[in-house]
Amino acid sequence: MFLKRIALAGAVSLMGSAAFAACSYENEVPLKSLSAGFEAWKAVTDAMGECGNFQAELDQEFRTKQPAAFEANPSLYQIGGVSNGTITPLLNAGTIRPLDDLVAKYGQNLSPNQLIRINGEIMAVAMMVNTQHLMYRSDILADLGIETPTTWDEVFAAADKIQEAGVVDYPLGATMKSGWNLAQEFVNMYPGHGGKFFNDDNTTAVNSDAGLAALATMKKAMAYTDPEVLVSDSTYVQQQFQQGKIAMANLWASRAGAMNDEAESQVVGKVAMSAAPRAVADGAPATTLWWDGIVIAKNITDEEADAAFRLAMEGLDKEMVESANDAAIWLVNGYSPTDIAKGAIETATANPAPPAYPSTTQMGLLHTALGNVLPSFLTGEQDAAATLAAIEEAYTTSAKEAGVLK
Amino acid sequence: MKFKTFAAFVGPSVFMMILFIAAPLISVFIQSFQVTQPILQQVEVETCTPGFLTQTCTTEIKTVPILGEDGKTMTQTSWVGLQSYKNVLQMDKVWAAIGNGSWNEIMQIDFWKALRFTLSFTLLTLPLVVGVGLAIALAVNNAARAIRGPIIFISLLPFIITPVIGSLSIYWLFVGDGILTAMMERWTGTNISMFAQAWTIELLMYFYRVWHVAPFAFVIFYAGLQTVNMDTLESAVIDGASRWERLRHVIVPHLMPLIIFIALIHLMDCYRVFEEIVGFRSQAHVISLQWLTYDFMTPDDAGNRAISRASASAMLTMIGIVFLLILPLRRTWRDHKGSAH
Numbered sequence: 001m002f003l004k005r006i007a008l009a010g011a012v013s014l015m016g017s018a019a020f021a022a023c024s025y026e027n028e029v030p031l032k033s034l035s036a037g038f039e040a041w042k043a044v045t046d047a048m049g050e051c052g053n054f055q056a057e058l059d060q061e062f063r064t065k066q067p068a069a070f071e072a073n074p075s076l077y078q079i080g081g082v083s084n085g086t087i088t089p090l091l092n093a094g095t096i097r098p099l100d101d102l103v104a105k106y107g108q109n110l111s112p113n114q115l116i117r118i119n120g121e122i123m124a125v126a127m128m129v130n131t132q133h134l135m136y137r138s139d140i141l142a143d144l145g146i147e148t149p150t151t152w153d154e155v156f157a158a159a160d161k162i163q164e165a166g167v168v169d170y171p172l173g174a175t176m177k178s179g180w181n182l183a184q185e186f187v188n189m190y191p192g193h194g195g196k197f198f199n200d201d202n203t204t205a206v207n208s209d210a211g212l213a214a215l216a217t218m219k220k221a222m223a224y225t226d227p228e229v230l231v232s233d234s235t236y237v238q239q240q241f242q243q244g245k246i247a248m249a250n251l252w253a254s255r256a257g258a259m260n261d262e263a264e265s266q267v268v269g270k271v272a273m274s275a276a277p278r279a280v281a282d283g284a285p286a287t288t289l290w291w292d293g294i295v296i297a298k299n300i301t302d303e304e305a306d307a308a309f310r311l312a313m314e315g316l317d318k319e320m321v322e323s324a325n326d327a328a329i330w331l332v333n334g335y336s337p338t339d340i341a342k343g344a345i346e347t348a349t350a351n352p353a354p355p356a357y358p359s360t361t362q363m364g365l366l367h368t369a370l371g372n373v374l375p376s377f378l379t380g381e382q383d384a385a386a387t388l389a390a391i392e393e394a395y396t397t398s399a400k401e402a403g404v405l406k
Numbered sequence: 407m408k409f410k411t412f413a414a415f416v417g418p419s420v421f422m423m424i425l426f427i428a429a430p431l432i433s434v435f436i437q438s439f440q441v442t443q444p445i446l447q448q449v450e451v452e453t454c455t456p457g458f459l460t461q462t463c464t465t466e467i468k469t470v471p472i473l474g475e476d477g478k479t480m481t482q483t484s485w486v487g488l489q490s491y492k493n494v495l496q497m498d499k500v501w502a503a504i505g506n507g508s509w510n511e512i513m514q515i516d517f518w519k520a521l522r523f524t525l526s527f528t529l530l531t532l533p534l535v536v537g538v539g540l541a542i543a544l545a546v547n548n549a550a551r552a553i554r555g556p557i558i559f560i561s562l563l564p565f566i567i568t569p570v571i572g573s574l575s576i577y578w579l580f581v582g583d584g585i586l587t588a589m590m591e592r593w594t595g596t597n598i599s600m601f602a603q604a605w606t607i608e609l610l611m612y613f614y615r616v617w618h619v620a621p622f623a624f625v626i627f628y629a630g631l632q633t634v635n636m637d638t639l640e641s642a643v644i645d646g647a648s649r650w651e652r653l654r655h656v657i658v659p660h661l662m663p664l665i666i667f668i669a670l671i672h673l674m675d676c677y678r679v680f681e682e683i684v685g686f687r688s689q690a691h692v693i694s695l696q697w698l699t700y701d702f703m704t705p706d707d708a709g710n711r712a713i714s715r716a717s718a719s720a721m722l723t724m725i726g727i728v729f730l731l732i733l734p735l736r737r738t739w740r741d742h743k744g745s746a747h
Binding site for chain 2: 063064067071084085086088089091092093094112113114115116117118119120126129177178179180182202226227228230231236240289291298329331344345348349353356359360361362363364365367368372375376378379381382386390397398401402403404
């Protein structure tokens with residue numbers, strides 16, 4: 001993955017010199033952006049590159065670079081790609097600027113839904129929503145006469161049947177790579193079981209019945225997955241799907257388009273999407289809602305900010321969406337949802353709806369604690385109760401060090 | 407040599423060493439006793455985020471840092487004594503686990519888990535590297551002159567590969583249905599998952615490290631073999647010493663200073679094992695001390711980094727290396743003093 005990313009970043013950074021193909025104006029100010037590296041960002045930065053004088057850096061590790069790069073003066077990048085999880089350090093450090101005047105000047109095509117307001121000020125412009133939802137091999141489920149699962153119990157029942165039929169290597173795939181990905185699985189499952197993450201005094205509330213239930217569901221899933229699931233991240237699960245090794249997974253909507261990529265996938269047209277399974281029958285889908293969007297750095301001149309925002313709007317226009325319609329669940333005008341978007345839309349509009357990822361300083365600390373402690377439960381070294389106690393303790397230690405807890 | 411000349415020669419390197427080794431070390435040492443925290447406040451924040459069709463706005467109390475007049479986060483630094491070391495070592499839990507006689511409980515504490523692996527990794531690969539290195543050197547030394555060049559070139563290749571790339575290659579060869587796993591599955595007829603349990607991962611790590619470092623030992627030993635006293639060897643042959651006896655009583659004693667040298671370098675390098683952990687994605691099963699420090703340093707999504715614990719963990723790693731090096735260093739020092747007279 002590493003090499004691929006580097007190659008991708010290199011390829012895209014060359015685009016500054018590409019012909020000014022379909023841009024409505026010529027950009028005179030040299031601009032740079034730092035964002036994640038998945039398909040949607042590639043489409044957006046490609047469209048921005050058409051205006052010239054623009055370098056895009058696409059890096060899945062952007063989250064660790066962005067806070068420091070934006071804190072520099074002048075900022076190392078004018079445009080940042082963020083998600084609701086990674087905007088927090090930028091907001092906290094005050095390194096991104098309010099966009100109200102720029103939206104008034106260039107944002108005629110934006111819909112009000114796209115404007116991320118913090119205390120009334122527009123701090124970011126969202127371009128897409130993302131969520132983890134159920135992706136499944138519709139042909140296999142149809143062959144075996146299985147209804148589309150809507151709860152995790154039904155997923156396990158379906159997995160039993162698929163395992164018995166032996167049509168794929170593993171019935172389930174999961175993004176359980178230890179660290180961030182594994183923690184995210186818990187963050188999906190735990191609210192699904194009705195848990196809340198924090199008490200009012202900033203201590204964590206995961207050591208609870210909902211916590212035990214979430215852990216039990218995760219452990220149960222492991223019986224149906226690849227034994228190497230603790231090294232599998234989103235790209236790995238995507239490839240397992242593409243190579244026909246798995247039949248179901250709760251995977252990011254931003255990965256759905258890759259299923260029908262004929263250059264990579266052997267299962268074109270066979271993977272369907274539906275809402276994320278519920279953990280309890282009358283609850284919300286066990287997942288979290290995310291958005292991705294752009295921010296503009298504070299530590300740059302007003303002229304640069306003006307040019308950067310204008311360029312970003314060019315990247316987020318109707319033309320771009322029409323040329324990359326299936327790369328994401330776009331919020332941009334001109335998007336027409338196809339079958340691929342069905343699962344994400346069902347998830348987002350479910351009643352009760354799943355929560356947005358609760359991005360806060362505390363959540364960052366808890367996410368790390370979860371990612372470091374959960375593996376010992378899934379490898380069977382610790383039981384569920386001890387694991388939850390260890391998570392609570394790890395969170396408390398780092399929260400005290402970060403000054404969140406006294 | 408005049409002191410002035412000596413100083414002129416040594417000065418630049420001393421300066422560089424102070425700048426790049428001593429100064430960072432001192433700053434890490436100081437930081438391990440300090441905690442720097444942002445000054446936080448609780449504020450009510452209204453956040454509006456997009457759903458698919460409409461926005462949802464939520465108002466909640468958030469804990470956020472206060473920004474100073476220069477636009478930077480205001481922080482305060484306080485001395486906390488050994489608190490960060492306590493947080494890393496978690497001695498209270500260790501004693502409780504020893505009280506229960508539970509090895510498994512100790513292995514649930516990150517530092518001790520990492521120390522266990524780091525030590526076994528370092529100490530198990532050491533004899534293997536020395537042994538394999540020596541074996542290659544002897545083989546090359548006995549090979550026909552015509553093919554020596556190509557053999558040396560090929561045996562050096564693993565050493566040239568960048569460690570991260572090397573470990574990633576091994577990972578890709580074995581993960582899932584990688585080429586080599588698929589081959590082993592065909593031979594044995596069972597489903598093999600090399601990255602599903604700790605011991606297979608560790609085995610691959612040992613294998614990779616020996617494969618990667620043995621050429622270094624080989625080059626050094628090969629150079630050493632060129633200086634073995636031929637007279638002694640010949641008289642050993644006349645005395646009827648077997649190949650093994652010649653190796654044991656003539657060649658190995660001659661190479662001993664080189665073996666110590668390799669051991670020193672290898673101990674220092676291995677104790678900082680890191681690439682294998684990242685390359686093999688083994689964090690769920692196996693972690694090392696250097697990885698632990700890195701993990702403390704890495705900012706999370708909200709930008710928090712545990713600098714104090716990272717500093718403490720780095721200092722502990724250094725103390726560990728010093729302990730490991732005491733034995734071979736004492737021997738070198740004794741040899742050095744012995745040869746001086």
